[in-house]
Amino acid sequence: MEYLLLIISAILVNNFVLSRFLGICPFLGVSKKISTALGMSGAVIFVITIASAVTWCLQTYLLVPLGLDKFLQTLSFILVIAALVQLIDIVMKRFAPPLHAALGIFLPLITTNCAVLGVAVLNMKEGYGLLKSVLFGFAAAVGFSFALLIFTGLREKIERAAPPRCFKGVAISLVTAGLLSLAFMGFSGLVK
Amino acid sequence: MATIPSPHTFRGGIHPAYNKALAAAEPIRELPLPARLTVPMSQHLGAPAKPAVKVGDTVAGGQLIAEAGGFISAPVHAPAAGKVVALEETLTASGRSCAAVVIETASEQVWQPLPTFPEWRFTTAKQLIDHIGTAGVVGMGGAGFPTRVKLSPPSDKPIDTVILNGAECEPYLTADHRMMLEHAAEIRIGAEIIRHILGARTLRVAIEDNKPDAIAAMEKVFQDMDGDVAVTVLHTSYPQGSEKQQIFSVTGREVPRGGLPMDVGCVVENVSTAFAVFDAVVNGRPLVRRVITVTGDAIAQPANLLAPCGTLYSDLVAACGGVAGRAAKVISGGPMMGFAVSSLAVPTGKTASGLLLLSPKKITGFTSQACIACGRCVDACPMRLSPAELSQCIEADDIDGAEQIALMDCIECGSCAFVCPARRPLVHHMRRGKAAVMARRAAAKKTP
C-alpha cells in the first residue's frame, strides 16, 4: 500500500516537472512532436530507474562504509550518471538511429538534468531501501513523461492556433506550462 | 399511404433565413426560346460529353449532339432545333471553362423524340436503365450524377428504400417546390418507375415542414400507390437535402464513412430527377431543360423559369425584368453551396437550379480572425467533424494532420462558416485542404 502511495505521490502530487520544477530543459526542448517526446520519455525512464539502483548501491556499499557520503555524494553520482547516459547514447545510436538523430543534443543533456540527480539525492535523503529507491525513481520518471506528453500535445495544438505575435513560440509555451503546473496543484492533498 | 413525421433528425445543421417568399408563389413560366443556346459538354459529374456534330450541321430539338465521354458520363441533346454555329470554350459557373456546342435556334421548331415505354411496368429494368442513360438524365439536385449509374447498383448491394428528395433546403430556391405543386402526378409516375427499376418496396417522399402545400399535393397523388409508401415530413433544417443527412432522418441508417447510400440499401433521387425519368420513359423526352429559380432582392421580377439548357444567365435576367438597382453578387445555385460568378455570360446546364442576384445590402465583406475555439462549428457540422481543428491544420499547412481527422468526409455544406463568430472562411480552407490531398494522391499514383 505504501508503495502505491509512493508511486502516486511521485507521479501526480509531487510531479517532478510541474511541482518540483526539475528537468525543465528537456520539458521545453523536446516537447514539439509527440514521437520525439515519447522517445525522450523512454530514455529518461530508463536512465532514472537504472541511476536510482546504481547510485543506491554506490552510496550503500562504497560511500557510507568509507565515510565519504557527506561530501562526495554529488560528484560521484554525477560521474556515474554521466557514464550511464553515455552508454545509453551508444546503445541508442546502434539500435535506434532515427530516434537518436531526433533527440539530438537533448540525450546527453539528460546527464546534467537536475531531475536525475534530484531523484538520486532525494532517495538518499528519504533513506529508502533499494526497492523503494528504484520504485521511486521509476515513478518519478513516469511522472516526468506524463507531464512531458501532456505538454507536447498542448504545444502541438498551440503551434497551429496562431496566438498573438507577442506570445508566439516559447512565450505561450511557458504560459501554458505555468497553467499546467497550476492544474497539477489540484492533486495536492491526495496523499498526505 | 401515411404522412409521418421523420423519425429522426441529423445532429447539427443550421437555420438560415429562408427568403423563399420572393419566388415561392410564382408559377413555373416557360422562357421564350432564346436566339442562341450555348450547350455545355459538361453538365454532369464525370467525363465531359464528346461533341457528335460539326459546325454547320442542322439539328432537331432532342437530337443527340454529344455522346457520353465514359462510364460515368451522360450524353447531351439539343434543347431546340437550329444550326450549329460554333464549337467553342465557354465559361461555367464554377469558373472553369468547358467545351460547348453553340446553336442558333430556328424560328420553326422541329422535335425528334426518343422511343417511349408506355408499358414500363412490363419492361425490364435493364431496358429502362439504358433508355434513361440514352436520354441523358442526371441528378438534378445539384451534383449531376448520371442517373443511369445510380439506378444500377451492383448486385451485392440490394436496395430496399427509395427516397424522393423534396427537401430543397437551400435558402431562396423554390424550383423543386413549384415542381411538386404543379407536376405532382408526373413526379409520382417517375418515382414508381424508379422503384420498379430498383425492385425496392419502400418509398418515402421527404419534404421539409416549411412547405405544407407541397406536402398536401404529394399526399394527394401518392394516396393510392401500393407498397410501403409514405410522405415523411422533415424537420426544417439545413442541410436536410443532403443525401446522407436525409437518409438518416428518414430511415435512421447511417451511411458508412467513404461509403454511398447503396451501402445501406437506399437510393435518393431529387423530385425533378423523378420528373425527368418520367419524361424520358413515358414521353420519350431527353433531359434538355429545367426549372431555375431566378430570385434575390436585385432582380425586378423573381420567377421560376423553365429554361432550355444552354440559356445564358443574361437571358434569364432579361426575362425577369432585368437587374433592380445594383447586383453586388450573382450566385449560381443557392447562397450556401452555390458559386459566385463574375460574368452573366455563363450558360445554364442540367444541374444549376437557381440564379441569385443580391444587392449590396445583402452582402458583407469580412476580415477573418484566428479561431477562438468557441466550438459553434463543431455543434453545427452535420458530418460531426471539427471544422475548427481542420481549418487550423490546413492553415498551418499540416495537410496530413487534417486528413487524419477526416477532412475528406466534409460535404462543404457551409454550416460551419455560417456560424463562425470569428468569420473564418472555413469552407475555403476545406476546399484548399481537399485539393492538396487530391493533388498528393494523384502525385503518389504517378510515382511507382
Next chain:
Amino acid sequence: MDPITTSTLCVGGIGLASAAALAVAEKYLSVPQDPRIGKVTEILPGANCGGCGYAGCADYARAIVVDNAECNLCAPGGAACAQAIASFLGRAAAAMERRVAIVLCCGDDTEALRRAAYNGIADCAAAQATAGGDKGCTYGCLGYGSCARVCPVNAIRIANGIAKVDKALCIACGKCVAACPRKLIKLVPAAAEIHVLCSSKDKGPAVKKVCGTGCIGCRICTKLADGAINMDGFLAVVDYAKPLTNEETVAKCPGHCIRKDPPASVQPPTPRS
C-alpha cells in the same frame, strides 16, 4: 587512510570503471560513420533548404559520400561549393552556373484588371480554386503571396498585386516554382537579363481586354532576337540556352512586356541559416 586519499581513490576508481565500461561498449556497439560525411556537411552552406532534393545538408552530404550523388546539386552553395566538395573527395565536378527564379508576369494592379472582388483566404492556390481566381487574365500572377511565404530567404516581394523575385537574394532552391498554382515561376540563368514577362497563351485582342502589358503575339521580338525568342502559340518565350543581348527587343515590344534586369552578381549570396 585519511579522507583525501580515500576520496581520490574512490572517485578515480569510479572514473576508471566507467571509462572501461564505455570503452567496451564503444568497441562492440559503435556504429561506424564515415568521417568524410561530417567534413562535407561543413563545406555545404548549411541553409537546409531542401533545394538539392535531400532532407537537409547532412542528408545530402551522406548521399554524396555514400551514394555517390552529384556534387553540384546545391544551388545556394553554387560552383565554389561544388568545386570544394569535389576536390575534397577527389572527384571531378560538373560545371555549374548560378540560376535565379523569375516570375513571368508584369501585369500588376495598375495594368491588369481584376474581374471580381475576392474575399477569401489570401493564398494563391485558394484563390485559383475559387472560380479560377479574381484576375482577368487566367494566366497571370494573382499576387496573394504563396511564393513569398515559402521562400526560405525572403527573396520574393509582393508589389502592387504581383510577385517579384530579388535576384540578389535568390538561392534557386525551387520552392516558389512548386508553390505557384499557375506555374508562372521559372528558374533561369542569373546572367540572363532580358525576359518576356508574360505567360498568357490567349490571342492578342483577348490579352488586351484584360491586361495593358501582356504579350499580344505580334512576333516583332522573334525577328530581333536572332533565334533566342520563339513563339509558343501566341506567347513569346525566351530560349535561355541562346544568348540574348539585343535591347531593341525591349524597346520595340508593343505590349511592354519584355524587360531588362539590372545586372546581378554571378556569385551566390552568403546564405543565412
